[in-house]
Amino acid sequence: MSTLAHVFEAEGIATVALGSIKNQIESTAPPRGLWCDFPLGRPLGVPLDPEFQHRVLSAALELLASSEPVFAEYDVSIVDDGTEVMACPLPPRHDPDAHPAIDEANGLRPAYERAIAKYGNRVGAGRTVEVDGITAAIGAFIRIADGVPWKEAGVPGIPARVSQDIRGYYETAALALSDHAPSAWAGARWFLDHTEAGNVVMSARQAMADAGEKQPVWFYMAPGDR
Amino acid sequence: MADSDVKAMTAGLDRIEFEETAFTTPVPLNEAKVAIVTSASLHHPDDEDFAPADTGYRVLKAQPRDYVMGHWSPNFDLTGFALDINTVFPIDRLDELVANGTIGSVADEHLAYAGNQFDLSAVRLDSGPAGAKFLKEQGVDVVILTPV
Numbered sequence: 114m115s116t117l118a119h120v121f122e123a124e125g126i127a128t129v130a131l132g133s134i135k136n137q138i139e140s141t142a143p144p145r146g147l148w149c150d151f152p153l154g155r156p157l158g159v160p161l162d163p164e165f166q167h168r169v170l171s172a173a174l175e176l177l178a179s180s181e182p183v184f185a186e187y188d189v190s191i192v193d194d195g196t197e198v199m200a201c202p203l204p205p206r207h208d209p210d211a212h213p214a215i216d217e218a219n220g221l222r223p224a225y226e227r228a229i230a231k232y233g234n235r236v237g238a239g240r241t242v243e244v245d246g247i248t249a250a251i252g253a254f255i256r257i258a259d260g261v262p263w264k265e266a267g268v269p270g271i272p273a274r275v276s277q278d279i280r281g282y283y284e285t286a287a288l289a290l291s292d293h294a295p296s297a298w299a300g301a302r303w304f305l306d307h308t309e310a311g312n313v314v315m316s317a318r319q320a321m322a323d324a325g326e327k328q329p330v331w332f333y334m335a336p337g338d339r
Numbered sequence: 340m341a342d343s344d345v346k347a348m349t350a351g352l353d354r355i356e357f358e359e360t361a362f363t364t365p366v367p368l369n370e371a372k373v374a375i376v377t378s379a380s381l382h383h384p385d386d387e388d389f390a391p392a393d394t395g396y397r398v399l400k401a402q403p404r405d406y407v408m409g410h411w412s413p414n415f416d417l418t419g420f421a422l423d424i425n426t427v428f429p430i431d432r433l434d435e436l437v438a439n440g441t442i443g444s445v446a447d448e449h450l451a452y453a454g455n456q457f458d459l460s461a462v463r464l465d466s467g468p469a470g471a472k473f474l475k476e477q478g479v480d481v482v483i484l485t486p487v
Contacts, residue, residue: 114378115465116459117452119357121376121482124471127365130484134346138402141354144362145482152342154415156485157432160423166432173483174441177368182360195341199418227419236408236417240388271391272429277413284417297416298342305340335415338344 115141129173131156137197138184145176145183150190153299158191160294193296199303201290212255214309215248220281221286228289241270242278250275251310260315263326272321273333276314280304283311305335315339341359345468355459366443371480373400373436374446376470378454379420379487380410391455394461396470399432399449408487412455415487427487446479454486 115138129145132138133153138146149169151158158210159165204212204220219232225244229237238244246269253275256266268275284300291299299304305311314334321331365371380389382397389397389409399406406424408417419426433445450470456462474482 114454114486116355116463117376117470118482118484119355119361119380120463120467121471121474122363123361124468124475125363126471126474126479126482126483127363127371128482131486133486134349137352137354139350142357142360144360152416152419153345154417154487155419156487157426157428157429158474160419160426163425163432163435166425166429167435170429170436171430174368177365177481180360180364181438193342195344232421233405234384234407236421239384239407240409273411273413278412280413281417285421288421292421295418297419297450298340300418301416302340333411333413336340336345337348338340 115143118143118145118241127177129176131169131173134172142182142184145179146175147176147185147187149187150192152191152193155191155297158189191297193298195298197296197299197302198307199287199295199299201287201303203308212252213253214251214313217309218248218251218282221283225282225286225287228285232285232288234285236281238278238282240278240281241274244282246284247279247282250279251313254313258313258320260320262324263317263321263330272330276334279310279314283308301336304337348414353457355463363382365481367480369440370443372444372446373433373481373483374426374474374477374479375430375433375449375485376452376482377450377485377487378407378452379485380453380455381428381441381451382404382409383407392456393453394456396450396452397464398473399428399451401445401447401449404430410453410455410487419456420487422429427485429483429485442481446474446477448477450474
């Protein structure tokens with residue numbers, strides 16, 4: 114962001130850059146920078162809260178009145194303590210012959226469709242794996258977790274991108290199963306720690322790491338602190 | 340897993356240092372045309388998805404607001420944008436600022452870059468200036484930059 118700020122200013126466009134990581138926005142020093150201590154992925158702070166978003170924008174736009182480079186800190190923090198998890202009822206087992214993760218993913222399909230109808234497909238399936246292919250993608254990761262080399266497991270794309278589609282499918286479905294806007298990362302924690310598919314993704318990632326696959330191939334299948 | 344843990348991973352990343360800080364004084368805000376430039380790799384569904392190390396940009400039309408997340412990093416929350424595009428791309432809020440006279444107008448076209456770049460030289464020397472030229476040709480005076 115800050116690189117673009119410098120470039121745009123040099124081309125004659127005034128900028129104000131929002132930043133969520135303090136040391137990053139301080140060290141890259143955009144001409145006008147506003148550090149907002151908000152979780153990653155939420156630079157305006159709170160979804161579905163226009164008043165909050167307007168206060169952030171107002172603070173940002175105020176920096177345009179400065180006659181010289183300026184850095185400011187927004188006066189409200191939103192801190193994720195790493196504990197909140199979305200409370201989403203998972204579907205009961207339907208097909209006892211299916212792998213639990215595949216049965217689970219199939220069971221979430223109605224919720225996914227309801228969420229897509231309500232919000233649109235903003236983060237769900239479709240980057241590499243369309244929604245009809247999600248269970249097959251999970252199947253490929255099950256095979257990796259069981260010891261099949263990833264290149265022989267039928268992964269329908271770059272593993273990180275496939276993993277994003279699975280996570281996006283689940284977190285989108287979760288929106289239809291929750292009665293409130295979740296706090297940041299609560300959906301990711303629900304997927305990674307509380308679903309069968311999340312367990313499959315993490316197990317496949319670990320299996321690839323243990324097999325000595327190149328780190329970039331498996332690392333980005335989950336957030337980097339995992 | 341906490342947000343602070345993920346942010347801490349960025350501590351050792353290389354930065355581009357600019358010897359001088361370019362600075363443009365804008366027209367009065369209530370006369371300014373404002374655009375959003377995001378590093379969230381947003382794009383319209385029918386536009387080309389971002390590649391893993393894509394240094395280019397995508398044009399985000401003001402309508403339809405069917406933006407999808409094309410970012411390759413798993414290191415941010417998804418649900419905020421899934422619920423409300425304005426959490427990342429506050430275009431509805433800009434419309435409201437036009438309506439109440441705070442800003443002059445909103446650009447018809449905005450830009451998205453991919454923030455997951457380790458080598459920023461192409462953005463600095465090529466796609467960044469090209470994006471600025473694109474916005475200047477629209478008469479954009481002010482850009483709000485948003486990350487994820």
